Amino acid sequence: MNAKVELETPLSAGAHELVMNRILNAPPARVFNLWQDRAHVARWWTPAGENGSPGNSTILDFDFRVGGLFRVAFKSPRSGDDMIIRCVYREIVPNEKLVFSFEWEKGMSLPVDMQVTVLFTPHGEKQTLLTFRHNGMPSETMCADHEQGWAAVFDNLARAVDALQA
Amino acid sequence: MEQDALSAVFGALADPTRRAILARLALGEASVNELAEPFDMALPSVSKHLKVLERAGLVVQGRAAQYRPRRLAPEPLREATGWLDQYRKFWEDNLDRMAAYLDELQRKEQGHERESGT
Numbered sequence: 338m339n340a341k342v343e344l345e346t347p348l349s350a351g352a353h354e355l356v357m358n359r360i361l362n363a364p365p366a367r368v369f370n371l372w373q374d375r376a377h378v379a380r381w382w383t384p385a386g387e388n389g390s391p392g393n394s395t396i397l398d399f400d401f402r403v404g405g406l407f408r409v410a411f412k413s414p415r416s417g418d419d420m421i422i423r424c425v426y427r428e429i430v431p432n433e434k435l436v437f438s439f440e441w442e443k444g445m446s447l448p449v450d451m452q453v454t455v456l457f458t459p460h461g462e463k464q465t466l467l468t469f470r471h472n473g474m475p476s477e478t479m480c481a482d483h484e485q486g487w488a489a490v491f492d493n494l495a496r497a498v499d500a501l502q503a
Numbered sequence: 504m505e506q507d508a509l510s511a512v513f514g515a516l517a518d519p520t521r522r523a524i525l526a527r528l529a530l531g532e533a534s535v536n537e538l539a540e541p542f543d544m545a546l547p548s549v550s551k552h553l554k555v556l557e558r559a560g561l562v563v564q565g566r567a568a569q570y571r572p573r574r575l576a577p578e579p580l581r582e583a584t585g586w587l588d589q590y591r592k593f594w595e596d597n598l599d600r601m602a603a604y605l606d607e608l609q610r611k612e613q614g615h616e617r618e619s620g621t
């Protein structure tokens with residue numbers, strides 16, 4: 338069985354990073370191949386429908402190289418709206434590391450720059466520790482006050498919100 | 504939180520004057536005049552900022568006829584600072600499917616190995 342492992346706790350609201358870890362019962366090369374091969378990706382990158390019914394995503398673009406595009410269309414399980422995710426590969430180290438930008442091309446509009454980092458590390462003889470990070474900052478261009486920056490804004494707000502609850 | 508609502512909150516927070524207004528309201532409700540005091544800014548400008556904050560759901564008005572104090576509505580702020588959480592579910596589901604698919608592939612391979620007697 339594959340295991341979920343929380344080796345790190347998510348950082349505070351100001352830091353905006355999601356961290357998830359899994360131990361998988363296959364060597365890194367096999368797991369990496371699931372992200373590298375278009376036919377494989379089409380079989381798992383598929384939002385499930387309501388009640389776990391089969392997914393409905395379509396890969397629009399799959400260009401697995403630095404600067405290459407990965408675009409996926411699907412229907413929101415909740416609203417049925419058409420959605421498109423657009424990723425651009427930024428770093429590829431075969432069987433070790435994958436970094437790509439992540440944004441909504443359709444279906445959602447979020448003024449945030451997001452990036453995903455996936456690390457594939459050998460775990461024991463035959464397993465892989467998959468370290469997954471999704472982080473993002475509200476786009477700096479949105480912030481009129483560049484000196485302060487969004488990280489500080491959110492830190493201060495998180496503190497203010499906590500104080501309100503006290 | 505709906506993405507449009509989140510965009511509205513981020514947009515409202517992107518301006519230092521509006522953040523200062525929110526900081527003042529965090530201390531208690533205030534009238535438009537009271538809010539305008541610290542700024543070297545005409546009243547209509549402050550009202551414009553307040554409208555942006557109200558549209559984002561961050562500020563609400565009282566109902567007294569003559570005096571309409573503004574209050575801070577903290578819920579959108581809380582949701583905005585936690586925007587990343589919605590991606591946790593998205594990725595947990597995605598990684599679950601990847602892991603399940605990996606298991607399926609390996610079961611098939613082991614099945615083939617047994618059949619061919621290797």
